Amino acid sequence: MSFWIFCLVMNLLLPATMLCFGRRFQRKPPERINSVYGYRTARSMKSQQTWDFAHRYCGRLWFRLGLVLLPVSICATLLSLGKEIDTIGIWCAVVEGVQLVVLIGSIFPVEQALKHNFDDLGRKR
Template identity: 50%
Template structure:
């Protein structure tokens, strides 16, 4: 049971972080372009307009994907309630791998949206 609770807590951590930061980036993207905090890619850091666009777009993706991952993770862990620790552990590791892939996968649509809306110099199309 302790293993199940521990793995459930781990399984909801990334989705909750995505939901919180997604909402934060949608409402209040970082004001200044910086190298420490925010969605930092070469295209997003071209100027203030690309910076704000990237944060609002990525924030919306994180918010949506975070809720989906949270729902699916909780459902999966309810299904494996009472199973052996090895099943719980493997499920937790698989959930973590899927969540990290989903988190990293949001880079592709965000960069595509940036390229669709801005030229290579950061000017709006």
């Protein structure tokens, strides 16, 4: 049972992180373009406008995805309750893998929105 609880906590880390950073990026994104903290891609770092837009857009998206992933992850982890340790471990890894795909996949809509709203020099269209 303790391994199952550990897996549940691990499966909740990514959705909780997406919720926290999603809200943070919406309300108080990093003020200046930097290479340490924030949504850092070549397109988002072209200008201050792209930087601010990317954080607001990404923050909204991450918050929504976190709201979906949190209960889905809990329900998915509940399916492994009472199973053998190996089964729990595999199930935990599958849930975390799906979460990572969602997190990495969130880059594509943000980049599309940046491309749609800004030219190649980072100026608003």
